[in-house]
Amino acid sequence: MTTTRTGPTKPTRFPGERSMLAGILIDSMGTGMYVPFTLLFLDRVTHLPLAAIGAVLTIAGLAGMASLPLSGWAIDRFGARRMLFVGYTVRGLGFAAYPLATSMPVFVVIAVLTAVSASAAPAVQQALTGELTSGGDRDRFLTLGRAWRNGGLGAGGLLAGLIIAVAGDSGFLIAGWLNAASFLGAAVLMHRIPRGAAPTRSVAKPIGYREVLRDRPFLGLTAANFLVSMGYSALSVLLPVYAVLSLGAPPWLIGVLFGVNTALCAFAGVPVGRLAQRHGRRTRVAALGAAVFGASFLGFALLGVLHPGTPWVAAAALLVLTAGYTVGELLHSPPAGALSVAAAPELARGRYLATYQLSWSLSTAVAPSLLTGLLAVDDRLPWLALAVLVPAGGALLIALERRLPADAVSPEGSPKAKRAAAAELAAA
Secondary structure, eight states: OOOOOOOOOOOOOOTTHHHHHHHHHHHHHHHHHHGGGHHHHHHHHHOOOHHHHHHHHHHHHHHHHHTHHHHHHHHHHHOHHHHHHHHHHHHHHHHHHGGGOOSHHHHHHHHHHHHHHHHHHHHHHHHHHHHHOOHHHHHHHHHHHHHHHHHHHHHHHHHHHHHHHHHTTHHHHHHHHHHHHHHHHHHHHGGGSOOOOOOOOOSSSOOOHHHHHHOHHHHHHHHHHHHHHHHHTIIIIIHHHIIIIITOOOTHHHHHHHHHHHHHHHHHHHHHHHHHHTTOOHHHHHHHHHHHHHHHHHHHHHHHHHOOSSHHHHHHHHHHHHHHHHHHHHHHHHHHHHHHHHHSOGGGHHHHHHHHHHHHHHHHHHHHHHHHHHHHHOTTHHHHHHHHHHHHHHHHHHHTGGGSOHHHHSOTTSHHHHHHHHHHHHHO
């Protein structure tokens, strides 16, 4: 009788992996320099009224969401690598041109173009990852990429703060130009990444959005992600107002809480991802992350019930709960992303992932009004709502396990897949 060993296999790196990670890091550093200062940056460089800037950004965001189906078609038609290069280039030129947007029509054009390319970026990035990786290596790379992205966002925010502190209002312009340079630099790195394997087109006609809409398990996966992604908005939309106005925490604590989240994502993402990957089932690990999210939201609501006696007690509790929130994020994000990539048919990966990305875009659009509306009724109500919605998304993931492709739920190379392969060999 032959014994089959199923020990851990050494992860394999794909050609161009370092260049792709470098592009993620450079891109995220530029984004980190811009995002915290968005309205201030646009106010300083365009000299347009803040109300008009806000209205244009809303229009641009809606345009970005509406363009996702077209982006999915373009990924399938022209390839993810080429579309990632185009997206980086458009955003780089867009941010370089913002100082010229001193009239409303020019500002609208630049804002819409950059928003459309930014909305497509996650789907393009995941599609390229799907072309270049498979099995457990896909989870490994998505975990690693998320860690590098968070590290870049944190470093970019710190660098922008330093530049603005030294250069004053001119620092906003410098930060904008550096952001443009980061996108153009990432575009250059795309040429060092090989093209992914072209799918074998063995069907009579290409897969269109009609077929995507008929794929009920994938639509269920998208719906589950919409519910869970509502929780991702809590850190930026809900927590700052709740901590300062409801709990009396000092305003500077918000920066510390964001720093804790970013640092944990950057430094703990890879070890947590490796630990979670040993479980094998992406659905279960992602659902566990959603459950941890829910527990942290209950904790935030409980703080509103207990009303800590001093701001320092509230600050300590907020730090602990933010760390717990981040653990949920680390557990959910990589397997959920890998699950969406693996569940998408190769011939229409762009269309499928663009559809999946709509769940993120829709939650980003819905969460601010929903959470602030509930907050106006009772400051604990939005946390309780999230404590229900987010774990419900995790439960839906588990319910979909048997309807999703088996290799998407348990990637090749995972302990579960290895045990199944060993059993087949023993039976033979």
